[in-house]
Amino acid sequence: MNNSIQIEKLSVPRHLDSAEAADFLAAVEIHRQAELRRWGNDDLAYTPEEILASEQDRYERHIHLLAKKADQVVGHCHLILPVEDNQHLLWYSLAVGTQREGEGIGSALLAATEQLAADEGRTTLTFETSHPVASLAAERLKPISGVGELPADSREVRFAQRAGYLLEQVERFSRCELPIDPQLLVEQQGIAERVAGADYRVLYWRNHCPEEWLEDYAYLQSRMSTDAPRAGLAIEEEPWDGARVRQSEELALALGRTTLVAAAQHLPSGKLAGFTVITGLAHRQDMVFQDNTLVLREHRGHKLGLLVKVANLRSLAEQMPQVRRIYTWNAAENEYMLAVNIALGFEPAGYTGEWQKVIG
Structure with missing residues (x-):
């Protein structure tokens, strides 16, 4: 043999x-x-x-x-x-x-x-x-x-x-058992709204970004590749436009996924200032993933990360009440987002190492 x-x-x-x-x-x-x-x-x-x-x-x-x-x-x-x-x-x-x-x-x-x-x-x-x-x-x-x-x-x-x-x-790598106590979500939403003030509101969509927010959402996706903590990983900016957003939505649907988005709009400028995404899988009705979350640097300090996460978790409870757990990943140095997750009931499940090698 x-x-x-x-x-x-x-x-x-x-x-x-x-x-x-x-x-x-x-x-x-x-x-x-x-x-x-x-x-x-x-x-x-x-x-x-x-x-x-x-x-x-x-x-x-x-x-x-x-x-x-x-x-x-x-x-x-x-x-x-x-x-x-x-x-x-x-x-x-x-x-x-x-x-x-x-x-x-x-x-x-x-x-x-x-x-x-x-x-x-x-x-x-x-x-x-x-x-x-x-x-x-x-x-x-x-x-x-x-x-x-x-x-x-x-x-x-x-x-x-x-x-x-x-x-x-x-x-x-963190895990949160669902459902989250509704009173906890109400309390955390109140904390976020008091800090955010009247300059921001939350927008929602499922699977398909409304046309009026498409270019703003594409810009947020581009900034995700530069503003999120990357340590020494040699990752350059990913340019996104409306066409790339639409392709990603089409791909998610082809994968059988459900995508819930909550975005923060800055009312004085009319622009989107941050967003968060929850993704559900076609073959699993009991679990979802808390995916990308980003607040633009120029809008940080207003608890917008907490605001959109609470909003999307409440949306999840309404639209997919059968889900029993949610997973997410955060850079260990991202203290603010880790604190947000802990406040919402996430607990450590493990750790992921990001390894890199330069050749040639």
């Missing part, structure tokens, strides 16, 4: 019920099993349908590498290459099959990934490692940003360090 590791590009199938979908489905299952091992559930695992639909994104190019032994899929690396911006960057997610650690599969996939990056002219590679709260041991590793910690003795951390990656940033 040939036990050598073969690395090959995966041809993404057009349909999941076709014969050529077998390797793709096996690769997706490897990632799902990795999430099960890490968290004890597959809440954070992408489905085959979601990954297949994500190939439609015009602003990203996706490449899939398979590791095989004796024609069996034993590892997978999903590579994402920005198309319109950040053309120096390659982001990837790598997973090895159950009970396959220590066989050199991850190293083989990583070597192929870095070679592909060099061939594509991508000089900066980034990937994430995830760690439950309970995994934090006595020996901990701080990122270059100086805020947050990861377990220094974890297999993933050691793998990244051996490969020459630097831990640039740590994010806190």
Whole structure:
């Protein structure tokens, strides 16, 4: 039997019920099993349908590498290459099959990934490692940003360090059980409204941004790429316009997602000053994700982050009352937004390491 590791590009199938979908489905299952091992559930695992639909994104190019032994899929690396911006960057997610650690599969996939990056002219590679709260041991590793910690003795951390990656940033992964006490939301809304005053109001939409706010919303999305804490990650501005917003909305619908947005409008100028997004998944009625939240720097200090988050959580309770938990991520140095989440009932569930390597 040939036990050598073969690395090959995966041809993404057009349909999941076709014969050529077998390797793709096996690769997706490897990632799902990795999430099960890490968290004890597959809440954070992408489905085959979601990954297949994500190939439609015009602003990203996706490449899939398979590791095989004796024609069996034993590892997978999903590579994402920005198309319109950040053309120096390659982001990837790598997973090895159950009970396959220590066989050199991850190293083989990583070597192929870095070679592909060099061939594509991508000089900066980034990937994430995830760690439950309970995994934090006595020996901990701080990122270059100086805020947050990861377990220094974890297999993933050691793998990244051996490969020459630097831990640039740590994010806190948080969870909140729903429903939130309505009285708590009323109290937090009152706090936010007293500070925000009469200069701001909250706007809402579901799945589709109203045409009158489209360009403002696109501007907020562009600023998300520059104003959110990035530590030393070499991420450049993502230029957004109305067309890109519409494409992202179309993609979300193709993925079967429900998107709830609450935005703060600055009444004197008429412009949007901040926003927050909650995303629901087609295949999970019990959980959602608290996604991007941003308040423009020139409007900070008015508790607009709290204002829009409370508003969207109340909207969630009205529109999707069956949801029982919500997840979110925040940079460990983002003290204000972490404090907002804690006030709303979020608790730490784990930590995510943002690793980066410059090649060439």
